[in-house]
Amino acid sequence: MLSDNELLRYSRHLLLEEVSEAGQNKLKQANVLIIGMGGLGAPAALYLAAAGIGHLVLNDFDDIEVSNLQRQITYQNSDIGESKVEVTKQRLQQLNPDIKVRSINKQMPEQQLSMELTMADLVLDCTDNMATRQMINKACVDAKVPLIVGAAIRLEGQLMFFDHSQPESPCYHCLFPNSEEQTLNCSNSGIIGPVVGTIGTLQALEAIKYFVGLPSGIKNKLKLFDGKTLDWQTFAINKDTQCSVCGQV
Amino acid sequence: MKIQVNEQALTLPNSMNLEQLLKHLEKPLMGSAVAVNMQVISRSEWTQYNINEGDNISLFQAIAGG
Numbered sequence: 001m002l003s004d005n006e007l008l009r010y011s012r013h014l015l016l017e018e019v020s021e022a023g024q025n026k027l028k029q030a031n032v033l034i035i036g037m038g039g040l041g042a043p044a045a046l047y048l049a050a051a052g053i054g055h056l057v058l059n060d061f062d063d064i065e066v067s068n069l070q071r072q073i074t075y076q077n078s079d080i081g082e083s084k085v086e087v088t089k090q091r092l093q094q095l096n097p098d099i100k101v102r103s104i105n106k107q108m109p110e111q112q113l114s115m116e117l118t119m120a121d122l123v124l125d126c127t128d129n130m131a132t133r134q135m136i137n138k139a140c141v142d143a144k145v146p147l148i149v150g151a152a153i154r155l156e157g158q159l160m161f162f163d164h165s166q167p168e169s170p171c172y173h174c175l176f177p178n179s180e181e182q183t184l185n186c187s188n189s190g191i192i193g194p195v196v197g198t199i200g201t202l203q204a205l206e207a208i209k210y211f212v213g214l215p216s217g218i219k220n221k222l223k224l225f226d227g228k229t230l231d232w233q234t235f236a237i238n239k240d241t242q243c244s245v246c247g248q249v
Numbered sequence: 250m251k252i253q254v255n256e257q258a259l260t261l262p263n264s265m266n267l268e269q270l271l272k273h274l275e276k277p278l279m280g281s282a283v284a285v286n287m288q289v290i291s292r293s294e295w296t297q298y299n300i301n302e303g304d305n306i307s308l309f310q311a312i313a314g315g
Binding site for chain 1: 312
């Protein structure tokens with residue numbers, strides 16, 4: 001049931017048979033948890049708020065630094081020193097007052113993350129370190145919540161979607177089982193803004209497709225993006241029956 | 250045996266499995282992922298997968314940035 005204002009706001013969705021009013025209502029009812037409000041989370045949150053995802057939960061624990069502004073396009077110079085989730089929440093509510101946005105300004109321990117997952121239909125992993133990525137993956141496997149993972153450094157991006165509501169789904173740990181140490185991140189390797197922005201934008205696209213019922217191009221797949229050539233490589237991921245996270249499920 | 254590794258032709262001196270290939274190429278085992286003919290091979294299966302003539306092997310690293 002969309003209001004007159006919503007019919008206008010989402011008119012370009014409603015023109016698409018792939019979305020239409022039925023799909024827009026599904027977006028309105030959706031609950032998405034976005035973890036990480038950096039270069040991935042910035043475009044992902046903006047696009048999901050603009051698209052009318054009804055309930056967004058934003059999680060990060062960082063304050064905005066000047067070095068973030070080269071790529072984290074939700075923030076302005078005057079926001080330096082402010083909380084990332086609070087600034088993003090305000091920005092999203094100004095963009096779309098029809099949606100509900102909640103912020104969690106802390107590093108969530110496993111127990112709190114599990115509690116949040118009971119209310120989430122989908123999680124976007126937009127984080128910047130391997131330990132958190134592994135923790136989110138395990139929590140999503142346990143809670144059977146679908147997970148869209150994005151990552152980027154230098155001129156390279158990685159994108160994958162694991163639908164943990166399906167017991168045969170592989171998981172992030174099947175792909176990268178022992179990578180807690182020496183993993184490359186933006187602070188130690190550098191990053192070009194539009195590369196990480198491309199990956200975050202595609203996380204938002206896959207989220208919208210998931211809720212309106214369009215098949216994903218990345219389910220149980222890893223997409224590698226080369227920002228130098230703009231080439232994509234696609235790899236199939238099978239469940240590792242020996243996986244210590246999802247193999248016993 | 251002739252194979253492709255990350256789109257470069259490579260001749261292996263003898264038959265080997267995927268773990269032996271990474272060691273042969275002096276690649277780190279930690280944080281690496283391996284795909285053969287666009288299919289990811291789980292870490293637990295590296296020693297069981299014997300490389301075949303003409304295999305197209307992709308090696309890449311986990312990245313965490315965001």
